[in-house]
Every structure is written in structure tokens, then in C-alpha cells.
Amino acid sequence: MSTRYTCCQDRRLRVVKDAGLLNGIEYLEVATAGPRQRTLLVRLLKAASGITKDQVTIDGGERVRTVGVEWVAAANALPAGEDPGIVSGLADPQDVLVVRTDQTGDFSYYTLHLTAPGVDPVLDEVEFTFKVDCDATWDCRDECHCNDQLEQAPQLDYLAKDYASFRRMLLDRLSLVSPRWRERNPADLGVAMVELLAYEADRLSYRQDAIATEAYLGTARSRVSLRRHARLVDYRLHDGCSARALLRCTSEGNGVVLAAGTKVYSKVDGLKPRLDADGERAALNAGAAVFETVDRFVLYEEHNELHFYTWGDDECCLPEGSTTATLLGEHPNLKAGDLLVFAEVRSPVNGKTADADPAHTCAVRLTKVEPSSDPSGGQFLPTPTGDPVAITEIAWDRADRLPFAVCVSAKAAGPDPVSVAWGNIVVADHGRSTTEQLGEVPQPHLVYAGETEHCGTEQRKQVPARFRPKLRHRPLSQRVDVNPRVRVTTDLDAGVVTDLTARTFTTTVKDWLISHGVTFQHAPVTVRGAHDEWSVSDGATVVRVRADAGTLSILDRPVAAAAVTAATPRGARPQITLDDGTHTWQPRWDLLASADDAEEFAVEAEHDGTAYLRLNNPASGLVFTAAYRVGNGVAGNVGAGTLVHVATTASVTAVTNPLPAGGGHEPESGDEVRRDAPQAYLVQERAVTPADWEEVAVRDEQVQRAAATWRWTGSWHTVFLTVDRFGGLPVDAAFEQEQRARLERYRLAGYDLELDAPRFVPIELGVHVCVGPAHARSAVRRELLKALTGLFHADRLTFAQPVYLSPVYAAAQAVPGVTSVQVHTFRRQNDPGVTGVDSGVLPMSRLEIARLDNNPNFPEHGVLELTLGGGR
Secondary structure, eight states, rough: OBBBOTTTTTHHHHHHHHOOOOBBBEEEEEEESTTTEEEEEEEEOOOTOOOOOOGGEEEOSSSSSOOEEEEEETTTTTOOOOOOOGGGOOOSGGGGEEEEEOOOOOOOOOEEOOTTTBBSSSSEEEEOOOOOOOOOOSSSSOOOOOOOOOOOHHHHTOOOSSSSHHHHHHHHHHHOOOOOOOOOTSSSSHHHHHHHHHHHHHHHHHHHHHHHHHHHHTOOOOOHHHHHHHHHHHHHOOEEEEEEEEEEESSSSSSSOTTOOEEEEETTTTSSSOOOOHHHHHHTTTTTOOOEESSEEEEEEGGSEBBBBTOOTTOOEETTTTEEEEESOTTEEEEEEOOOEEEOOOOOOOOOOOOOOTTSEEEEEEEEEEEEEEGGGGSSSSSSSSSOEEEEEEOGGGGOOOOSSSSOOOGGGGTSSSSEEOEEEEEEEEEEEEEEEEEOOOOOEEEEOOOOOTSSSBBEEOOOOOOOOBOSSBOOOOOEEOSSOOOEEOOHHHHHHOOOOOOOOOHHHHHHHTTOOOOOOOOEEEEEETTEEEEOSSOOOOOEEEEEEEEEEEEEEOOOOOOOTTTGGGGEOOOEEEEOOOOOOEEEETTTOOOOTTEEEEEOOOOTTTTEEEEEEOOTTTTEEEEEEOOOOOGGOTTTOOOEEHHHHHHHEEEEESSSSOOOOOOOOOHHHHHHHGGGGGGGGGGHHHHHHHHHTTTTTTEEEEEEEEESSSEEOOOOOOOEGGGGGGOOOOHHHHHHHHHGGGGGEEEEEEOOOOOEEEEEEEEEEETTTSSSHHHHHHHHHHHHHTTTTTTTTTTTTTSSSSHHHHHHSSSTTTEEEEEEEETTOOOOBBOOOOTTTTTOOTTEEEOOOOOOOOOGGGGGEEEEEOOO
């Protein structure tokens, strides 16, 4: 059947039908039953009874122009003899008028008119076609087309882009449409309206140009636009980093708690070392730099200055590269994980404090603090005794190995120390905390353009209100978190706390740590500390345990001192949180992975440091308060001794930074983004091939070279990564665990990773040297040992690198006093059948590294046999 509606009368049809006063045609169908194409079913709004065939007329058509009506009847009262199948299945048949025509029409449209009384004057006709059952390839429903005549567009100058050209164009148009209006006085209302429109057009034109400019990475000027363009190629623009400083705090008494967030100010003349509220305002008004401590710290008066123990040596020195030392005294509250600063306080030449070298100052992070004693120590006291002297053995992170030799004692200084160790070292970073009311999220006032039904009403949906607040203060601090990660937090265990307070590593403490994944591979394991914070360490594995408000927390090993002030801007995160009165919203780099209901937001900063917040679907009516820190970039890289004022009521007598602050980094510039972002994809962030594994392995500063090998283990593929560490250090369990955690992000699914040490090949080298008569054999021997063993330093050799004999001759001949050199042994150790004396080379396989340590304690690590003749 075919249905034909009157054009765009759906609304009137519903209104008339709901009123129930007038009748009318709702739609018409051409029945396929009965005489072909001669039965019309006209659905009315009310009953069809009482309508006669004289009140129904049909006109239209092209070939068959006259179509008469034989009879009409309601569907529930058909004439006798008619097939009831015509109206079978009709709902409310009393409302359907059956019209039988005397013939069928042609392919054109006809109009059925209903002239009965009580019929709506608009709904009294319907257009239809008889050819409903003919093949058709189009929709049977006609579209409603509007026939509004559009006026011809005016001739406008589309090159007008600024205020003057828009004003000129508007005046020219007015001269055309209103030639009698010739006023040009700026005070005239018409001229004022023209200039107002020209101003708005100029603003919109600028906005249009700005949008086109910001649409491309190469032309964008806004930092927010650059950030979003760079994100499309997976490049993260960084916003700089705030500086960090190591503060030396001097306290009166032990157990003085310095709260996290304690403010420290740079020097301002006339202010005391310890500031009250008025002093803080004076420091801020004077433009002082502000730093805040990053974590809670307990100060001890005994740690204000620690002295090294020299074991009776009056010219003691800690060599460059050292990672161990001995302190005088027991120091039970000195913990593994604490920071110490070694400083020269007297000149080793003349013993004067004024001539001490300030450059001989460095910081270390302790990994081991072990009490001990010197049984003969009393013999070195000013009044010798037979009593032992309590000492403390300390070790620190290898990354903090001494960059210079530390002179501990000197004859010129007498009994006074040349260098000391300063404790109570607290980490602080640049930035001042502040809070700000951001206002209320407005109610939505815009709607989406919804889909529109044919001749119906538009469905509208509200657009969420735009809420992009701007922070009042700038620049927003971006901080690298240097606090140790909290591994686990548990309920307070009284037995564990009792043993920790007694500083004993009992089975209770051991089992408790093992239950939370902490194991120790070496002995002894020492427990140090007090006042609800302890360290447990064996020199390699270091954890801190902290008691707080009925809980115990295990903290991972802190980062090395060198990493505290390192510049790592890409790891920095904005120091800001939002509070809506119920929840705390956390910052994220972007909101691409945020759920619709996540309380998260992103910070977008412009070139001038102005920061805008983009919130993740904030509900209308929420009122936000921002807590953030102000201070960023190289402005925080202050010099040593700059920070001297502390805002605290604790027993802190003085504060200073013995080393310059570091790590402050300016935000990435627009030129840097345009240069680096298009190339970012070239940096491999996954390991697919063996070459990829080798490349990502050497990104760690501890690894100088690596070799990867693929193997099928019978169940899956395994990557065996052979790592050569700097200095020939071993691939121990701690290093392997650290590297596994670092390399996990590069590993493909279905592949396992194993770390191996290189296959070191010990070398036997025998050399006979003739010494000139004017040189001492002992001096020449010393220089030869230094030169030849230097050829085999662990950092000079790598995988599969052959060992040649010619450098041995060259190094020996370069030593003063050597007249001739003869190599008689040059081979792999314990392999006399393979010699390199004749060929001049010892080849190495893919995973082998030559080794010649010449250490008499470990002859299996290579041996150098050096004989000398001649000389004196």
C-alpha cells in the first residue's frame, strides 16, 4: 500500500485530531485486493458513516483525466457481494472510508476531495497515485521542500580584513541602498553604528586569522596550541622544573621535627635567621626566593657536625671515587638513606679556616651505617688510654662517589679536622604555597544542534558550560618528586615497633619485611634511627620504616644525592590540587585516558607562565579552591649560602645551603617544540629487535655497552641481554632488579627477559723490558705496571673486541727509561695451545670481553708477568 500525506500538515493533523470536533483525511492507501488499482482506503479522523459518493471527487491526471466514483462506504459496512478481504486487518474500520472508482488512473498524481459537512478545510484533500504496486526505486515518501525565494547576495568586498576596510565597505553599501543618506559626522547615530559594526567585524576577522594560525605546528604562537599539536605525534612538551636545594639545619636538642612544607627564604639584610609571620612578610616584600622542605625530617643536635675518624693517621685522605668512610662516635640516630655533606673547613696547607676551599664540598646519600669500635683508638687521644673508641662505618651510593680527594687531617691543622661531615641535611625545592578561589562552574546556556524530524520539532541537548579558570599567580611550580616511594602501609605492629626502637634486626622484623617483599642478601643487617623513623640496611638493600597515626609504612631506597639536584624537566609534574568541597581533584598530563567521572584536570600554560586549568566534566554549581605553588625555572638555581632564613617555631638555630641549588629548568620554548616534535617518533620506545634492546639498555648511565641474543626456550622467546657495566661492576641481584623494572616498558608481550654478565676472558701477558743505565728499575717498573694495566681497563674493552699486541709495545716503549721490549707470553689464561705472540692478536667471540686485572688476590682475572733487566 502507498500512503500520501498533505504537505507539512503533521502538526495541524495532531491538533484537529486531539480536538475531536472536525473530521478530515489522515492518509490514503490504494488497496491491492479487489479490482486492481480501483479501491481506495481513506483513513479519516472520525467515523466515515454518512458520507455519500457525491461528496467524494477525484481530479488530476494527465492521460486519464476523469475518474468517477462508483460507491463509497465505511469499512465496517461494505456493500453486499464485496470481498471482505479488502479491509481485513484494518484497525478502527469505522474510521476508514472505502472508495471504489469506475476505472484506474495513469502514472500521474491525483487529488481526492472530500466535500462532506464538518470536514476541516485544510484536511479535506489528499494527493495520491494509483500505481502503488508498480516497480519503483525511490522512497515512497515525498520530501517537504521549501520554495522560499532567496534574495540575490549583495556585492561585497571579501578582501576587507581590518577596521578601516570594513568601515569603508559598510559606508559604500549604505550609499547604494540609501543614496540620500550622506552623513559622515562621527557623532551621527548611523555613523556610530557603522563604526561599531566595523569594530566587531575587525575583531572577528582577527579571531578567524588567529584560528587559522593556531591550526598548524609551524605557525602556532600559543603554547597551548603547540602542546596539543605535539601531543598528536606523541611528544610531550615540558613546562620546566623547579630547583632543589640541600639545606643544612642546625638544631638545639635531639628529635626536633621539621615539618614538610617549612619555608626557607634567601638572605634579606636585617632579618633574623628564624622568621615569624612579620618576618615572612618582610622577606616576601623584599623579593626573597622561597623554598619549601619536601618531607618531614627529624633533626639531631649531634648531627650538626660529624668528624671523620683517621685511625691515627695525621695525613688522612679519602681518595677520589671513594664510597666508604669512618666517623668518630656511635651516632645511633644516623640512618641509611640520610644525606651528608662533606666540606673542607680548614686549609690542608696552613690549617686556616679562611683558606678552606669551598669547592671541596659534596653531598652523599648513605646506604650503610654500621656501629663499630677501634680497640686501640685510645692510644691516639691527647692523653693516651687503653680504652676502645666508638666509631661508625658509613657507605654511600656509588652514584655519589667522591668527585675529588677529601683531605681529612693534615699536620698543618694539628688535631683540628680539615674536612667534616654535616648532617641534618634536608631537601627543599623552589616555590611558595598559596591558595585561590577559582569560582563556581556556570550553568549551561548553549545547546547542540540536534537532529530534526521531517516537518517536526528540533531535539535540543545542552552543551556543558565552559569552565577554564586562570591562576592568579605565576609561574606554577613543576616538581620532580625526590621523596622515597611508599612501598606498603600496614596497621601498627607493636612487636615490630619495639624491636625497631631497640635497633635490633630480630626475626619479628625480618619476617614482617619479608611478608612485604623486602629481603636482604648480605650481612650484617643494621637497624638505625628513632622518633618513629628507622632504616634497615645491609649496604645494598635499603628501606625506611615510618610510624605515623597507627600505621607503619615501608619506604623504598631514596635516590642518590646527585639525582636530587639533577635537571629532569620531563619528569616534573605541576604542584597543584583542586578541592570542590567534597573531593580532591588531581592533575594529569592530559585527559585522554581519564574516565568521564574522574576527578582530574590538566594544566596548560602559556609562554608568559599564565596557567589555565582544563577540568574533566565538572558539574555545574561546583565551587573550586586551588592549592598550588608558585616558582619555577632557573630562578631557583641560587648560589651556595643564599638560603639563610627559616620560618619555623622548632628549635632550629640556623639554616643554609652549603651547595648551590640545582635542577631548575626553563619551560620548553616554541622553537624547541617545532624542532623536536616532528622527530620524536624516531626515538624507539619499544624493543623489537636485538639492536633495539642494546640501544635501550645503554640509556642507563650505569651501562656502557650491551649485547642482546634471541633464544627459543621451548615455551616462549627469551631475550638474553648481556650487560657491560662501567668500571667492570658485577651484574648482581640488585642491579638486575633495577634494570628489569626499567626495561619492562620496552618488552613485547609474549617475550621474556634475562640479564647476564659478560663472559670475561682472562689474559696472560709476559713482558721483558730492558732499562737504560740512567734509570731506576723500580721507578720504571711502577710506570710500566700503570701503563700496561691501563690498556686493559674495564671501560676500554667491550664485546668481541680483539686484543692486539701492538698497543702493548707502544705503551711500554712510551715509558721513560725503556730501551727495548720483548713480549714472550700473550694468550688466554689456561689455554697454552692458543698464543697471540706470532699473530699479534687474540680474537674474542660475540659475548666475550678480555680482562687483565693483575690482582694477586684474584689471579684468575688475568696476570701480567713483568721482568726487567739493566738499569740501576
